[in-house]
Amino acid sequence: MMLTIAQASLVPLWIIVGYLALLLGLGVVSSRFFKGTAADYFVVSRSVGSFLLLMSVFGTTMTGFALVGSTGESFAKGIGVYGLMASWSGLVHSAVFFLIGIRLWAVGKRYGYLTQCEYFRDRFDSPALGYILFSILVLLLIPYLLVGVIASGRFLQATTAGMFPDTFVMTLPNGNPHPLTGSLPLWLGSLVVCLVVLGYVFFGGLRGAVWANTFQTIVFMTTGVIAFYLIAQKFGGLQAASAKLLESTSAERAARGSQIGQAQFFTYCFVPLSVGMFPHLFQHWLTARSARSFRLTVVAHPVFIAIVWTPCILIGMWAAGLFADGGLRLPKNPDGTPISNAVLGAVINQLVHSNVLSGLVGAGVLAAIMSSLDSQFMCIGTMFTNDIVVRTCGHDRFSDRQKVWISRVFILAIVGVTYGLAVYMMGDDRRSQSVFALGVWCFSGFAALFPLVFAAVYWKRATRAGALASVLVAAAVWAVLFYRDIFAEKPPGSEDEKLILGMMPVTFIFAASALTIILVSLITRPLPEATVRRFFDPDAGDRR
């Protein structure tokens, strides 16, 4: 006998469609300001002021994990997740913006750089380093892109469940309706998101991404706060919600206890160093009008992180108490454990019963995902154009107009390839999970390259051989630890163990990379004085 499924309200979908339409409109408007030059397309003519820089940098560093993942992690591991990810990021991200971002902005402006590889190639006088870095950075970015594309498809699928019961029918092997029947298929949700991002990046370039990121950051911060207020009310207020948690069997979520190890908590500090080597963030730094534009970003970034993360951590913690008492239903993994990423959606659906809030939070989560995707698509297009095509054919071979069109073609191709790969990965749950595991490892890869950028900016004695060796050692150690985590056989009972001696694996990759650049630089010939002097003048008269 076939069970009939009632059609879910279309209100959340219409809110999301309206939001996506606004983004496209923003892209069209931003393209009207395009000046036709390559510098305008790639770095907004280095004209972005304090507010737009803050919003675009924050939007780029925050992914969908900031809303959905943080709530789920808090549900599973308690409040320690904030200290692990949010407060470390507040301290370390701003330190990187202050110590590295401003210096790279200055070098970029003085010499007209558009990509990281251009800078490192000149800094270490090594075309080989430029090509090696290009390969590594693109390889690390692709899984990051795939995570965003797949996550957007999955999120739209979950949000639209039951909206089209006659069009998109899904059944379980036993013939009963699938819980997600009537939802937009993964391929369609991902396609829509890819096309919207492509639309405003293709025409507006990085200006389109900066404007969209600013709007998206406002959306996901606002929706997060609104959702928190309404959810807290449904729990009976802030104090009642926390009191219920302490009375439940999940009371340990209010502390760290054995849920997070001490060594893991400390060594997580290496992960946020990844922002120092994100190529898409480097490109955003270059858009700043002046060094002073960084001031607001440096100061406000930790507060913005607190505004986004604190409500999500509290919701996740409260949800754990509710779930333990049987007041919250969650879909389950094959091993019977609840799917933690479903917590935020379940709390909204089962407690607040508001289609408008579901739509707003849906728009907020997509905003967080897309504000990273756009910069990454834009960045890879810029790198292919400048590090490969212009580098190979000659700097004066193309006009600005041609460079912009070359970049657009690359962006189109990258979106197409990423989407194709995402559809292939989404066809199989195991493949899809492996992309997410790889995405987590990408952060470690970028963080492992941090010693390179720090030495490039602050250590005159760093040599070409030291830089090359550091990059290659980081890649080798990363590959070995990645293989150990994902492919190698593990002892029974520790299949999910990602830590090494209780520490984050990035600790070891970072240490290997840092030691290599120091030791190899000390035993190899220094770079010519003239090469070094070009990049170290900013230190003169600064603080001494």
Next chain:
Amino acid sequence: MTPARRSTAWWVIWTLAAVLFVLHHDFWFWDDRTLVLGFLPVGLAYHVAYSVAAALLWLAAVRFAWPHHIEEWADGTTSDPNATSARIKA
């Protein structure tokens, strides 16, 4: 601000940053479930306050340890922000 005072400010800021780095590891609240303001677990309250302290530290950094010279240096060669032709040839 004179160069000497700026140098002192620079060292003070980075010493404070090192202190803040160490203070991140609040093992003393590790197992404490006490609620601050009746709803915020003390371990979470500490780290939210930590985020605010980080913002204040960076506020002091941009106020007292700002690399003023860097702006003029950045403008040294490329006065036209649209220019890309001033690139160093590798």
